Amino acid sequence: MSDHHAGEPLVSIKSVSRRFGDVQALEQVSLEIRQGEFFALLGPSGCGKTTLLRILAGFEHPDSGSVTLDGNDLLAVPPHRRPVNLMFQSYALFPHMSVEKNIAYGLERDRVPKREIRERVDAVLATVGLTGLARRRPHQLSGGQRQRVALARAIVKRPRLLLLDEPLSALDKKVRAEMQLELKRLQHEVGITFVVVTHDQEEAMSLADRIAVMSEGRVRQVDAPVPLYERPADLFVADFIGANNLVTGVVTTEGLRVPDVGLLPCPAAPDAVGATATLAVRPERVRLGADGVLVGVVRDVTFFGGTTRVAVDVTGLDRPLLATVAGAAAVGVGDKTRVDWSGSDAVLLDRT
Amino acid sequence: MSSTLAPQRAARADVGPRGRRAARRGRLAGRLATLGPGLGYLVVFMLVPLALVLSYTLFHRGRFGGIVYEASADNFTRVADGLYLGVVWTSVKLAGLTTLLALLLGYPTAYLIARLPRRWRTVALVLVVLPFWTNFLIRTYAWIILLNSEGVINRTLTGVGVIDRPLELLYTPGAVVGGLLYAYLPLMVLPLYSAIERLDPQLREASANLGARPARTFWSVTLPLTLPGVLTGCVFVFVPSLGNFVIPELLGGGRTVMVGNLIRDQFLKARDWPFGSTLALIVIALLVLLLMAQAWAARRLSGGNRA
Numbered sequence: 001m002s003d004h005h006a007g008e009p010l011v012s013i014k015s016v017s018r019r020f021g022d023v024q025a026l027e028q029v030s031l032e033i034r035q036g037e038f039f040a041l042l043g044p045s046g047c048g049k050t051t052l053l054r055i056l057a058g059f060e061h062p063d064s065g066s067v068t069l070d071g072n073d074l075l076a077v078p079p080h081r082r083p084v085n086l087m088f089q090s091y092a093l094f095p096h097m098s099v100e101k102n103i104a105y106g107l108e109r110d111r112v113p114k115r116e117i118r119e120r121v122d123a124v125l126a127t128v129g130l131t132g133l134a135r136r137r138p139h140q141l142s143g144g145q146r147q148r149v150a151l152a153r154a155i156v157k158r159p160r161l162l163l164l165d166e167p168l169s170a171l172d173k174k175v176r177a178e179m180q181l182e183l184k185r186l187q188h189e190v191g192i193t194f195v196v197v198t199h200d201q202e203e204a205m206s207l208a209d210r211i212a213v214m215s216e217g218r219v220r221q222v223d224a225p226v227p228l229y230e231r232p233a234d235l236f237v238a239d240f241i242g243a244n245n246l247v248t249g250v251v252t253t254e255g256l257r258v259p260d261v262g263l264l265p266c267p268a269a270p271d272a273v274g275a276t277a278t279l280a281v282r283p284e285r286v287r288l289g290a291d292g293v294l295v296g297v298v299r300d301v302t303f304f305g306g307t308t309r310v311a312v313d314v315t316g317l318d319r320p321l322l323a324t325v326a327g328a329a330a331v332g333v334g335d336k337t338r339v340d341w342s343g344s345d346a347v348l349l350d351r352t
Numbered sequence: 353m354s355s356t357l358a359p360q361r362a363a364r365a366d367v368g369p370r371g372r373r374a375a376r377r378g379r380l381a382g383r384l385a386t387l388g389p390g391l392g393y394l395v396v397f398m399l400v401p402l403a404l405v406l407s408y409t410l411f412h413r414g415r416f417g418g419i420v421y422e423a424s425a426d427n428f429t430r431v432a433d434g435l436y437l438g439v440v441w442t443s444v445k446l447a448g449l450t451t452l453l454a455l456l457l458g459y460p461t462a463y464l465i466a467r468l469p470r471r472w473r474t475v476a477l478v479l480v481v482l483p484f485w486t487n488f489l490i491r492t493y494a495w496i497i498l499l500n501s502e503g504v505i506n507r508t509l510t511g512v513g514v515i516d517r518p519l520e521l522l523y524t525p526g527a528v529v530g531g532l533l534y535a536y537l538p539l540m541v542l543p544l545y546s547a548i549e550r551l552d553p554q555l556r557e558a559s560a561n562l563g564a565r566p567a568r569t570f571w572s573v574t575l576p577l578t579l580p581g582v583l584t585g586c587v588f589v590f591v592p593s594l595g596n597f598v599i600p601e602l603l604g605g606g607r608t609v610m611v612g613n614l615i616r617d618q619f620l621k622a623r624d625w626p627f628g629s630t631l632a633l634i635v636i637a638l639l640v641l642l643l644m645a646q647a648w649a650a651r652r653l654s655g656g657n658r659a
Binding site: 057058059080081084085086090092093094096105106109110153157 | 552554555557558559560561562563564565568572573576577653
């Protein structure tokens with residue numbers, strides 16, 4: 001890792017907009033991606049993340065805005081001259097070339113000497129654990145192996161920026177977890193800045209140093225995984241990242257007043273008193289037991305092994321409250337229970 | 353699904369081996385009923401005439417044009433004569449040149465059509481096959497009007513003053529190739545279009561992303577992956593070009609004789625069916641070899657394309 005660079009912006013995206021017919025794919029998107037970090041663009045399908053990725057690769061051009069890499073205008077550089085490599089979601093391996101030919105392709109374009117190509121291809125094959133498969137054709141490989149070839153082909157040129165389009169989506173669950181660890185290890189090892197595009201929040205959370213959550217062409221929040229989870233900036237992020245209990249009411253000095261329900265614990269917000277706001281509290285922050293302001297009836301208990309998810313119907317709320325407890329639950333379906341959380345564990349959003 | 357299948361399976365088990373055999377016979381009958389008409393047509397109108405042609409090669413012409421059924425290899429020694437082999441060779445050269453030109457013209461055309469917005473592609477493809485809706489002879493005659501010494505091209509050129517005397521365009525090998533090219537170009541464009549259109553556009557993007565200029569991407573990715581289409585197109589153009597006798601007759605004016613003319617003359621003018629059959633056999637053998645080579649190459653090429 002090139003630590004002396006860490007923190008400096010490598011890519012700077014300023015007010016980028018792109019429109020396809022009636023669809024505003026990107027609207028005034030501004031982002032900074034730092035040297036050496038693992039950055040994720042996260043959002044539901046159609047949020048514009050893939051368009052942004054294609055702009056970085058040079059396959060799309062924004063209608064307005066600027067993109068710089070190392071301070072130089074990236075948009076003026078044609079795709080084949082950008083120090084940016086992309087790992088395609090479909091892998092896009094050349095079916096008529098062997099694994100080693102696929103990986104050597106980019107180096108041959110740069111007129112790297114034959115001997116060096118051999119050495120670098122061998123080295124990268126070892127890095128991704130495919131030594132011995134060099135002469136296979138793509139159709140003779142498993143999905144996981146193809147993915148590794150695609151990755152090797154993208155990193156062998158040592159790009160300034162590596163883009164990964166939904167890198168794990170085509171893999172089954174077990175290979176996925178394995179590749180997830182491997183991608184992280186690799187990113188540390190090669191020290192290349194990674195930008196991953198994904199709709200899978202767990203993938204983004206587990207891989208990235210920082211995540212930009214996107215929706216409808218806009219960036220909603222850019223943050224590290226933990227603050228993103230604990231302090232969502234708006235309702236969309238709160239709802240999209242993880243599970244959340246969302247309750248709307250009026251802010252008072254003692255808590256959030258919800259008609260027909262009562263006063264719910266919420267963080268002190270002196271400046272917001274009297275305003276309408278939505279309270280978000282994570283299921284794992286919700287306590288079930290003998291204390292608490294809310295009374296409800298257990299509707300459903302789902303055991304996940306390490307944790308149990310309990311859904312509690314509370315009169316006056318249209319959605320059941322979710323609570324995650326460690327181990328097995330002490331309550332059963334139909335039991336009466338009190339529900340509680342501490343005000344500082346909740347977040348107030350979208351105050352009006 | 354399983355609930356609907358289970359009773360059926362149970363019912364079949366009750367029928368026993370004899371019932372099962374009857375069922376199999378029923379299925380065979382069904383298959384014959386669907387395949388039968390087409391198969392019968394092929395046997396009666398293709399295999400039988402082909403067998404006749406093959407058998408004629410062993411006999412020779414009677415004095416009044418009939419067939420004398422005395423087996424000999426005379427026809428084959430006669431074919432080995434330089435004159436006839438020369439005509440076959442000329443035909444292969446002209447058909448080969450036509451195919452090459454069709455490829456050079458057809459590939460860019462197919463490529464551009466494949467890159468058009470979806471609704472314009474259909475329009476372009478219809479335009480490509482549009483000439484087929486006019487009678488083949490009429491279209492070929494139109495070429496005579498174009499190439500004639502008093503034709504459109506010559507008159508325009510003399511009119512503009514580029515040339516003093518009309519160029520000799522008609523009744524040349526060039527006119528024959530031009531006519532064949534015009535007639536069979538769509539047969540090159542269509543398979544090429546389908547091969548290029550099927551190619552994953554992300555492969556081109558991947559090539560660019562790895563540092564390849566557009567020309568490099570074409571030679572290293574697009575062309576190799578569309579080679580099966582290239583082969584199909586070449587066979588589609590070469591085969592009918594080789595056997596064509598109308599275009600050499602009309603545009604070659606009898607000066608450029610192709611093997612098709614030779615065969616036609618043996619059957620209709622010289623009334624030497626056995627020798628005509630022998631020439632036809634040679635063309636068929638050439639084409640079978642070509643098709644086998646194409647099938648072999650296509651299988652080899654597509655072996656790696658299933659990724």
